[in-house]
Amino acid sequence: MRKTIHIIAAARPNFMKVAPLFHALKKEAWCDLKMIHTGQHYDINMSANFFANLRLPEPDTNLEVGSGTHAQQTAGVMIKYEEVCLREKPDLVIVVGDVNSTMACTLVAKKLLIPVAHLEAGLRSGDMTMPEEINRVVTDALADYLWTPSPDADENLLRLGVASERIAFVGNIMMDSFEMLRSEIESENSAGKLSLQKNSYGIVTLHRPSNVDNKSKLTQLFNLLTESASLLPFVFPLHPRTKASLEKFGLWNDLKNNQNMKFLDPLGYISFMSLLQDSKLVITDSGGIQEESTYLGVPCLTLRDSTERPITVSEGTNKLVNENILISEIKKILDSSYQSKRPPIKFWDGKTAGRIVSKLRETFKIS
Numbered sequence: 001m002r003k004t005i006h007i008i009a010a011a012r013p014n015f016m017k018v019a020p021l022f023h024a025l026k027k028e029a030w031c032d033l034k035m036i037h038t039g040q041h042y043d044i045n046m047s048a049n050f051f052a053n054l055r056l057p058e059p060d061t062n063l064e065v066g067s068g069t070h071a072q073q074t075a076g077v078m079i080k081y082e083e084v085c086l087r088e089k090p091d092l093v094i095v096v097g098d099v100n101s102t103m104a105c106t107l108v109a110k111k112l113l114i115p116v117a118h119l120e121a122g123l124r125s126g127d128m129t130m131p132e133e134i135n136r137v138v139t140d141a142l143a144d145y146l147w148t149p150s151p152d153a154d155e156n157l158l159r160l161g162v163a164s165e166r167i168a169f170v171g172n173i174m175m176d177s178f179e180m181l182r183s184e185i186e187s188e189n190s191a192g193k194l195s196l197q198k199n200s201y202g203i204v205t206l207h208r209p210s211n212v213d214n215k216s217k218l219t220q221l222f223n224l225l226t227e228s229a230s231l232l233p234f235v236f237p238l239h240p241r242t243k244a245s246l247e248k249f250g251l252w253n254d255l256k257n258n259q260n261m262k263f264l265d266p267l268g269y270i271s272f273m274s275l276l277q278d279s280k281l282v283i284t285d286s287g288g289i290q291e292e293s294t295y296l297g298v299p300c301l302t303l304r305d306s307t308e309r310p311i312t313v314s315e316g317t318n319k320l321v322n323e324n325i326l327i328s329e330i331k332k333i334l335d336s337s338y339q340s341k342r343p344p345i346k347f348w349d350g351k352t353a354g355r356i357v358s359k360l361r362e363t364f365k366i367s
Ligand code: UD1
Pocket: 011, 012, 013, 040, 041, 042, 043, 046, 047, 067, 068, 098, 099, 100, 101, 131, 132, 207, 239, 240, 241, 287
């Protein structure tokens, strides 16, 4: 008896989590796999380019929910995804990460008594002012199968009283995407294409509401970044939210001509990973980049008060920074005595999708 499985793609950070599992499950004869794109991200360079890079086909269904307030976006996904579930009656829904669509699809499926698996379960920043933290808490409370990327995630779930049978440490699926595309990434030479010397530039990415939605905060951050850019040139792929804020707050006209800061549209996966691999350091507030920089041994300064990915600090290259220490931390990395750690973290090995497929075969008793 074939099992119908939905895998939910939604927004940029999710595509590299969905792709390896999609490719692995497509090979399984017992599985009728359908990809549902909620349309939370819809620009070519926030969505379609990632599908192409990650060799993903057109989604089976696109809910085309688009942007909106949190309630509008969450409710929009719920209303449209419920119709799909009622029609297709999947045996399992797989959600990934922590975006609004992750929580919305989980709620819909559970209310229809459809089992849910959450890939990247158990991460916690402890900061309930982050919309992603609310999405994580709700998704993990409801999901039947909690697939975790690191032991701290297992500990978080156990501490919350989650039954250990629901939890499986499967590893970090993002590394599967990197390994799948390693040769393309290594021959891409994004730095050369941008006339940058390898290992002598920094990358900046910012998009969190806490950094970019407030005028005085964003102004202060860009004053510091402009000052730091005299130490080494920066490349800044601009998230649409950040670009809109810079324009709204009247900062964009001055910044766009800065000689030491190169602003780009959001990059595709292969271009960005190539740029990251060859960079001297990265300054970010992204979750995924904290992990990818650790995997590649690139020093990472995270402009946040907390991280849901503490293993990138304890075992990786990540350091949480604020405005007061940003410049001194950049200087430390540029100091020739700086040593970047590059540990092999357990199950960050490009084999996570295979471990998940084995788990699913057990769950569905496939011999
Ligand atoms: C969302 C996720 C966040 C993730 C981030 C990565 C939630 C709560 N947040 O935040 O966890 O780190 O994606 O990008 O789910 N926009 C476009 N084109 C697009 C997408 C967005 O122009 O393709 C603009 C829209 O004006 C939109 C704004 O960017 O209002 C923000 O997009 P939204 O999806 O609401 O949140 P992100 O900030 O992208």
